[in-house]
Amino acid sequence: MGKSIREMNMLGIMSGTSLDGLDLALARFRFQDGRFEFDLKAFKGVSYSSQWKERLEQAKTLSFEDGLKLEHEWTLWVGNEAKKFLSNHSEIKVDGMGFHGQTLFHQPEIGFTHQMGSGALLNSMTGIPVVSDFRRQDLGMGGQGAPLVPVGDWLLFEDYDACLNLGGFANASFKKSRLAYDLSACNRVLDAYAQKLGFPFDPKGEISAKGKILPELMGRLAELEYYQAKPPKSLGQEWIERHLEPILSNYEEENKVEDLLHTFTKHIAQVIGQSFEMNTQVLVTGGGVYNDFLIKEIQNHSPAQFTIPEREILEGKEALIFAFLAYLRMNGQDNIYQQVTGSNKDHSAGAIYG
Numbered sequence: 031m032g033k034s035i036r037e038m039n040m041l042g043i044m045s046g047t048s049l050d051g052l053d054l055a056l057a058r059f060r061f062q063d064g065r066f067e068f069d070l071k072a073f074k075g076v077s078y079s080s081q082w083k084e085r086l087e088q089a090k091t092l093s094f095e096d097g098l099k100l101e102h103e104w105t106l107w108v109g110n111e112a113k114k115f116l117s118n119h120s121e122i123k124v125d126g127m128g129f130h131g132q133t134l135f136h137q138p139e140i141g142f143t144h145q146m147g148s149g150a151l152l153n154s155m156t157g158i159p160v161v162s163d164f165r166r167q168d169l170g171m172g173g174q175g176a177p178l179v180p181v182g183d184w185l186l187f188e189d190y191d192a193c194l195n196l197g198g199f200a201n202a203s204f205k206k207s208r209l210a211y212d213l214s215a216c217n218r219v220l221d222a223y224a225q226k227l228g229f230p231f232d233p234k235g236e237i238s239a240k241g242k243i244l245p246e247l248m249g250r251l252a253e254l255e256y257y258q259a260k261p262p263k264s265l266g267q268e269w270i271e272r273h274l275e276p277i278l279s280n281y282e283e284e285n286k287v288e289d290l291l292h293t294f295t296k297h298i299a300q301v302i303g304q305s306f307e308m309n310t311q312v313l314v315t316g317g318g319v320y321n322d323f324l325i326k327e328i329q330n331h332s333p334a335q336f337t338i339p340e341r342e343i344l345e346g347k348e349a350l351i352f353a354f355l356a357y358l359r360m361n362g363q364d365n366i367y368q369q370v371t372g373s374n375k376d377h378s379a380g381a382i383y384g
Contacts, residue, residue: 035061035361038125039071041158042353043112045132047198047267048217049086050231050317051077052108054115055349056122059357066185068354072119073346076111089146090134097146104132105148109155116156127152128356128380129162136266138174149383159384161356168366173373176264177201180210180370181358182351190337191310195348196318199265200302210370211261213305214298215270216318223291232291235323241292247281251297262372295324303331310334315347356380
């Protein structure tokens with residue numbers, strides 16, 4: 031297997047559901063002595079302007095024509111950011127890109143998902159081969175199309191028993207059982223409540239820490255059917271709108287935002303913390319790591335040991351892993367596992383442009 035896998039420099043481009051910005055990770059990958067290795071050469075996070083964030087938030091409500099126009103304009107912006115990033119590292123010849131796109135719809139129960147972004151346009155702008163559209167093949171094979179990051183968790187971060195990502199949704203991968211799935215909504219909800227108070231997010235969890243618990247709401251949240259479902263399973267914005275928001279809205283009029291934030295943080299901390307067994311070594315990444323109150327509550331509800339890495343891995347792990355998924359795809363290696371997504375077999379996914 032090792033002889034057929036080339037050593038390559040890859041750029042990963044990621045924009046998550048929390049819409050906090052675009053992450054770019056440039057890394058060199060190799061297969062050596064029976065394992066994959068990487069050197070992270072550079073990382074950059076580009077925050078979205080308020081205008082871009084608003085446009086992306088409204089994307090799923092657009093007409094078909096306006097949606098295509100937005101996809102074109104956003105890909106042009108992504109391409110220009112990628113070109114600026116690479117110009118600062120011109121000494122490195124980039125062999126390929128992994129472009130996740132921006133998830134607008136994810137309804138695996140009906141075999142439907144859509145990540146906005148044109149791999150073909152990005153290729154034409156940069157002259158670099160691009161791998162994109164990672165999820166739809168898996169749905170066509172009966173899978174959830176998610177999560178995709180666990181392949182990278184297991185092959186690149188072998189020193190940990192589990193990996194936890196605190197992004198728009200919280201998701202985890204478990205090395206021993208080879209299972210991975212979304213645990214709960216996370217920053218997608220926490221940020222929305224912080225924005226009601228005029229903040230883009232809850233800095234260090236200071237707002238939620240000042241609130242008080244709403245016991246009745248805590249009980250209602252714990253009864254959500256998703257938590258009892260067996261993996262493979264995944265979450266999308268549609269789940270928030272259909273199952274979570276109807277519960278939360280019942281408590282919004284008569285309760286302070288601080289109390290809603292406090293209660294929801296405690297709720298997801300309990301769900302997340304109880305997902306890990308005693309002495310499990312867990313690598314924690316994603317924007318939620320900066321929420322001190324959330325991290326403290328997760329630790330209070332878990333017997334596991336949590337490790338927070340340096341900033342480049344903390345913020346850039348998903349972009350790094352999409353670079354790795356593209357690396358696997360360009361080398362003809364499986365980058366989606368049947369056991370994770372529920373598809374009918376392991377396979378190599380992603381459309382290649384260039």
